[in-house]
Amino acid sequence: MNLPLPTAAPSPAPEAPHPRAGEQLSGADIVVQILVDEGCEVLFGYSGGAILPVYDAIFRHNAQHLRADGSEPMPLIVPANEQGAGFMAAGLARASGKVGVAVVTSGPGATNLVTPIRDAMADSVPMLAICGQVPTSALGSDAFQEAPVANIMASCAKHVFLVTEAEQLEATLRTAFEIARSGRPGPVVVDIPKNVQNAMLRFDGACRLPIPGYRARLRATAQAQLGDDACARFFTALAQARRPLIYAGGGVIAAGASTALHEFATTFGIPVTTTLMGLGGFDTTHPLALHMLGMHGTAYANYAVEDCDFLIALGARFDDRVAGVPARFAPRAQFIAQIDIDAAEVSKVKAVDWHHVGPLRGALERLLRHGRARGAHPDFSDWHAHLAALKRDHALDFDRDSVLIQPQAVIEAINRHTRGRAIISTGVGQHQMWAAQYFDFRAPRHWLTSGSMGTMGFGLPAAIGAQFARPDALVIDIDGDGSIRMNLGELETVTSYGLPLKIVVLNNVGDGMVRQWQKLFFDGRFSATDRSLRRKDFVMAAQADGFGWVRRLERKDELEAVIGEFLAHPGAAFLEVMIDPDAGVYPMVGPGKSYAQMITGPFIAERNESAIASAQTADMF
Amino acid sequence: MKHTLFILLQNESGALLRVAGLFAARHCNIDTLTVATTHDPAISQLTLVMHGSAALLEQVVRQTRKLVDVLDVNTLSLVGDEQRPMALASSA
Ligand SMILES: Cc1ncc(C[n+]2csc(CCOP(=O)(O)OP(=O)(O)O)c2C)c(N)n1
Numbered sequence A: 001m002n003l004p005l006p007t008a009a010p011s012p013a014p015e016a017p018h019p020r021a022g023e024q025l026s027g028a029d030i031v032v033q034i035l036v037d038e039g040c041e042v043l044f045g046y047s048g049g050a051i052l053p054v055y056d057a058i059f060r061h062n063a064q065h066l067r068a069d070g071s072e073p074m075p076l077i078v079p080a081n082e083q084g085a086g087f088m089a090a091g092l093a094r095a096s097g098k099v100g101v102a103v104v105t106s107g108p109g110a111t112n113l114v115t116p117i118r119d120a121m122a123d124s125v126p127m128l129a130i131c132g133q134v135p136t137s138a139l140g141s142d143a144f145q146e147a148p149v150a151n152i153m154a155s156c157a158k159h160v161f162l163v164t165e166a167e168q169l170e171a172t173l174r175t176a177f178e179i180a181r182s183g184r185p186g187p188v189v190v191d192i193p194k195n196v197q198n199a200m201l202r203f204d205g206a207c208r209l210p211i212p213g214y215r216a217r218l219r220a221t222a223q224a225q226l227g228d229d230a231c232a233r234f235f236t237a238l239a240q241a242r243r244p245l246i247y248a249g250g251g252v253i254a255a256g257a258s259t260a261l262h263e264f265a266t267t268f269g270i271p272v273t274t275t276l277m278g279l280g281g282f283d284t285t286h287p288l289a290l291h292m293l294g295m296h297g298t299a300y301a302n303y304a305v306e307d308c309d310f311l312i313a314l315g316a317r318f319d320d321r322v323a324g325v326p327a328r329f330a331p332r333a334q335f336i337a338q339i340d341i342d343a344a345e346v347s348k349v350k351a352v353d354w355h356h357v358g359p360l361r362g363a364l365e366r367l368l369r370h371g372r373a374r375g376a377h378p379d380f381s382d383w384h385a386h387l388a389a390l391k392r393d394h395a396l397d398f399d400r401d402s403v404l405i406q407p408q409a410v411i412e413a414i415n416r417h418t419r420g421r422a423i424i425s426t427g428v429g430q431h432q433m434w435a436a437q438y439f440d441f442r443a444p445r446h447w448l449t450s451g452s453m454g455t456m457g458f459g460l461p462a463a464i465g466a467q468f469a470r471p472d473a474l475v476i477d478i479d480g481d482g483s484i485r486m487n488l489g490e491l492e493t494v495t496s497y498g499l500p501l502k503i504v505v506l507n508n509v510g511d512g513m514v515r516q517w518q519k520l521f522f523d524g525r526f527s528a529t530d531r532s533l534r535r536k537d538f539v540m541a542a543q544a545d546g547f548g549w550v551r552r553l554e555r556k557d558e559l560e561a562v563i564g565e566f567l568a569h570p571g572a573a574f575l576e577v578m579i580d581p582d583a584g585v586y587p588m589v590g591p592g593k594s595y596a597q598m599i600t601g602p603f604i605a606e607r608n609e610s611a612i613a614s615a616q617t618a619d620m621f
Numbered sequence B: 001m002k003h004t005l006f007i008l009l010q011n012e013s014g015a016l017l018r019v020a021g022l023f024a025a026r027h028c029n030i031d032t033l034t035v036a037t038t039h040d041p042a043i044s045q046l047t048l049v050m051h052g053s054a055a056l057l058e059q060v061v062r063q064t065r066k067l068v069d070v071l072d073v074n075t076l077s078l079v080g081d082e083q084r085p086m087a088l089a090s091s092a
């Protein structure tokens, strides 16, 4: 179900010319035609002066191509704020593997997209942002709603184009899609001055920009084959290992490599832990799965990292939420192997002994064939038994006896219904970590979360985008009371478009994650994170925005029944759960700490004495 | 350690900004930077001098190679004592 990314090579000239080749079209009509050609079925955006020609072209396209059921072939979904449009496009991309498209006006429209563009860059999500711009004659004149979008976005996006020559528009847009999805995916911004949108142009149907450096590097990477020697060195090391561990990141999902990973791990009996971004890349209910590692990973995954003697990093980049202290990460690993599509990630943080730069799926399949052909049949049964004991003795747990509703119990209750088959999005904070820890993830593209940027406000618009990508799927936004407020205007987007989205707000009356740090590192001074005096009434807000099922849950004994009712509701449903405001996220590997210093908290058994933080940690982030 | 980078760049709008911005964003100080056209008007040559560790150089070169308009990156580095350089080492 994971869409394979098209290989990166420049597509050869199509056999048959484009049916519209040679037609005279306006720049705006060319924008629409390219979107159609690239398989775009929904757009997200907010209108404004500098993008009016494109919006008009979209309107005309939809009016002229109405489907038999009266629906539009390329609806334009209007958010409350362009940031919402950006995250909707990202949600669609994350849930489907397709390029998500946002179309906004110049100046404030474009700058409102900065956060989602940076978020997509940081999590390698393919996106295209089309921004209106003041006419070329006004560029650089401080014109009304002019912003230096190419400058601003250059620091945030995978690439930016400012189209100053109308003749380049068509090639630029086609190339923008190519860049967004190829190699390590990412967001591309195309800034289009209004006169370029209005220019009359001859439509070519196939042209692309020459980007020889990029394409040559891409081709070299795509064609890089793992040689027999490299495979042999890998298996020699594996044969010497007794405790191998796969550390799989978001690259597994971006590469469509989860099936290959499953084959590889199960064939050789190598356990798998994934990063936050890698959740779903390997079925967390599989016996070889150790769920998530890292700052808030499971204790048993982190212990496995401590114990392993051979670490295999697949599409993972040793970032600071995983390897806070690189030198003490996987301290017993005699051999570290790394496969990544991005050469710049190899040995960036931690030196590795073996690496391959290339598409992950092909590399895993190659290793698999090599190992099978040579009868590699390592026996890791002692290691498996060791890990089974770790999983049993250090399982995730929480305060099950409290009279207050525990957030983890809410996730568990939802999971009993969804069983890893729902698409889950989140805000950022404790609720995000509880969702990551307590849900099962059985397949890729079911977990949408802002990993690297950690952007509050992501959850609701991302869920909306995902629901457009997967209209029949159960999509649930697990949000925080702080995070959801950041894009609360999008509640009304849900109901206006009749989406059957399910929203859960785990309300701990404040910025729980920040409070957790303030408890640990600032003597419990809750500067600006306590919301108990705030007036927000989420239930009334959801009702005002037309949610058909709205409920505030405050009693623990009603949890099971309410969750059942909530999920059974056919339309948009909003559930606010008043949770224990003091619930913490455990385990926790503190900032600047090694896994040996992991705190497991009051409800998870610890393996050895953790060195309590005495060092100054307040400047660690 | 001082390093000289020779960067061949497609002459696109914003290309220079992207290279300079990348170095700034990665906290890599540029000591000198010159830009010249080549015999091909579509291609510019950037000559950039920076200082920093070999690891920093390697990372920033790899990141530079990811920029869409970059065609090629070559480097020359001083080896040995900065006051009394022994030799120049180059890498592709
Ligand atoms: C846009 C943005 N601003 C600030 C932060 C810093 N931050 C991280 S978690 C958090 C608190 C989130 O509160 P809430 O959404 O209620 O989640 P909780 O931790 O309470 O579950 C804050 C402020 C952030 N990640 N993103």
Ligand SMILES: [Mg+2]
Pocket (backbone or CB within 6 Å): A429, A480, A481, A482, A506, A507, A508, A509, A510, A511, A512
């Ligand atoms: Mg909260």
